[in-house]
Every structure is written in structure tokens, then in C-alpha cells.
Amino acid sequence: MPGSGTRTFLEPDHYEASLRQAQIEIVIALSPKFKARLTWAELHDLQVLRCEEDFPRVAYVCLRPQLCFVTFPAHSGPLPLWGGTELRPGEIVLHGRGERLHQSTPGAFVWNIIALDPVQFEQYGRALSGKPFTLPSEGKILRPSPRDMARLRRLHAQVCRLAETKPRLLAHTEVARALEQSLIQTLVACLTGASTRTSAIKRRHARVMIIFEEVLAKQLSEPLCTTELCELIGVTERTLRSCCAEFLGMSPRRYVLVRRLSRARVGLRDADPDEANLLELVRGFGFAELGRFEAAYRAAFSEAPLTTLQRAPGARFIDP
Numbered sequence: 001m002p003g004s005g006t007r008t009f010l011e012p013d014h015y016e017a018s019l020r021q022a023q024i025e026i027v028i029a030l031s032p033k034f035k036a037r038l039t040w041a042e043l044h045d046l047q048v049l050r051c052e053e054d055f056p057r058v059a060y061v062c063l064r065p066q067l068c069f070v071t072f073p074a075h076s077g078p079l080p081l082w083g084g085t086e087l088r089p090g091e092i093v094l095h096g097r098g099e100r101l102h103q104s105t106p107g108a109f110v111w112n113i114i115a116l117d118p119v120q121f122e123q124y125g126r127a128l129s130g131k132p133f134t135l136p137s138e139g140k141i142l143r144p145s146p147r148d149m150a151r152l153r154r155l156h157a158q159v160c161r162l163a164e165t166k167p168r169l170l171a172h173t174e175v176a177r178a179l180e181q182s183l184i185q186t187l188v189a190c191l192t193g194a195s196t197r198t199s200a201i202k203r204r205h206a207r208v209m210i211i212f213e214e215v216l217a218k219q220l221s222e223p224l225c226t227t228e229l230c231e232l233i234g235v236t237e238r239t240l241r242s243c244c245a246e247f248l249g250m251s252p253r254r255y256v257l258v259r260r261l262s263r264a265r266v267g268l269r270d271a272d273p274d275e276a277n278l279l280e281l282v283r284g285f286g287f288a289e290l291g292r293f294e295a296a297y298r299a300a301f302s303e304a305p306l307t308t309l310q311r312a313p314g315a316r317f318i319d320p
Helices: 012-020 118-129 146-165 173-192 203-219 226-233 237-247 252-270 278-284 290-301 305-310
Strands: 003-009 024-028 036-042 046-053 057-063 068-073 092-094 100-105 109-116 140-143
Touching: 003 012, 003 146, 012 024, 012 036, 036 146, 046 146, 046 173, 068 146, 100 203, 109 118, 109 146, 109 173, 118 173, 146 173, 203 226, 203 237, 203 252, 226 237, 226 252, 237 252, 252 278, 252 290, 252 305, 278 290, 278 305, 290 305
Parallel strands: none
Antiparallel strands: 003 036, 024 057, 036 046, 046 109, 057 100, 068 092, 068 109, 092 140
């Protein structure tokens, strides 16, 4: 059954939770002034999303293998890094199933997403192109023809505009089916007629960064130094620093800090101020000294941790 909607979020973890409903897991590193707007439309066999973010950020993105994902910028302004590679104007990313990679944006940014069942997509591709159509096992950066790219952007924007202004119209089966067929036809044309950037995905360094995230998921609450992290990942300090600079634009130590501070902010915001012990909370976030934590937290969020703890929980989102 087709459906659509739009919401504005003021907390990164609430935004992340909403994206998980679309089979996208995303962990956003430090964003002191967070605001994002998510517009979505579920048609019959296809999902359309537009993610408007008013902040520069680094994110670790995990795409569920149940769906095939295509992402592309909504405009040709400052473009993001996908997997350590900067997109160029007119390019799109065809992701591998279950792909995990880092995305960083230089400022406010809008990224578009189209997701659909991979088996159905291959069937559509073969029927519409009249030739073999198989989705890649690994992500690719593609450059469709300018005409196909312009049409893809226009159709995507049309669906999102209806989701924002006329959701009841988009809920009509005939309207949803017509838009979906147009989008799929254009998407197949984009993919079959595109050129591929051969060195787009940096496989070895990308694998190092995935292992880095796997280690952090288990060890983020532990006060690990860079040497210990490298031992757990199985790389030299030089390699890890090079990978983090390439994919994140910061050092491993800095990334671990901002991840911990982001987790701490969520924990402080959601804790009961009448029962919480600030020192115990701080140690649970992986910080050994309260004074250093308070200084880092204030520098990141322009307020003391105690202020966050004592403030009433913020709204999860702002309804339009």
C-alpha cells in the first residue's frame, strides 16, 4: 500500500532510527547543531527518500542486503565523500547489497535515495533493456548521460514534492504505479547507459575502516589508545591514520572522541536527572576523568554535561 510523509528531526539518533525503518543504518559523528528533514514515499515495489541535512558531518552507513540502493546528490553544490571517494557532478552510486561505508559531507547537503527489491530490479532491468542485467556485488560510482540524470532528478523531486504537499494523491494506486514505472525506467536507463569510474571504491582501505567500526562497536566504552586499536584491527598506526584521513578527514583518536561524545550526549539526555550519577555515566561512556570529559563536552556542544542531564528531553521530531 503506497504511503508517504515528511518530518524534521532535532536529534541525530532519532533521525538515525527513522532511517532504519527504510533498511538504512547510519551512525552520525558529532553534529553540535543538528537539524535534518526526511521525506519518504513508499510506492509499490520502490521506496524514495530525500535526506536534507543542515550540518557537515561524518557518518557510517550500513545498507541492508534485502534491498538494492541507489544514491545521488540532489544538486551539484559541494559534494560528499562516499567510501573515501569524492563524487563528481552528475554521478550516482549503485551500492552493493549489504554495503557498509563512510559518508562525509562538507556542509549542508541533500542526498536522494531509491531502494527496491534486487530480484525485481534485475527482472525490470532485463525486460526494459532487452539484455542481461545483473546488479554488482560491490558498489560502483556511475555517470549516466546528462539527459537521463536530469530526468531521474526531476522524477525523484516530483515524488518528494507530492509526499510533502499532496500525500493523499500519492496514496492513489494508479498515481503511485505510474510514478514508480517512470522512475524504474529512468533508473534502468541511467545504469545501463552509464560509464563507470574504475578506481571509485578503495577496497583495501574501505575494509580497514569497516573493521575499525566493528572494533569500535565492541570497545567504544573502553579507554583504548591508538596502539591498542591498531592491534585489534591488525594494521599499523600509519595505515589507520592514513585511512581515517582519507575517509573521515580526521585522526582515529579524534573520531573515537566524537563518537564517544555523541553517545554521551544521548545517554545524558535520556537519563533520569534525579537518579543518575554523572561520574558513573561518564565512566560508562569511556572517559576516565570527569574534568577532561566536561571540557571536551563543553567544546563540542557549548554546554556543560550537567545542563544536558538536567534539561527536559527534547522533542523527537517536528511534525510539518
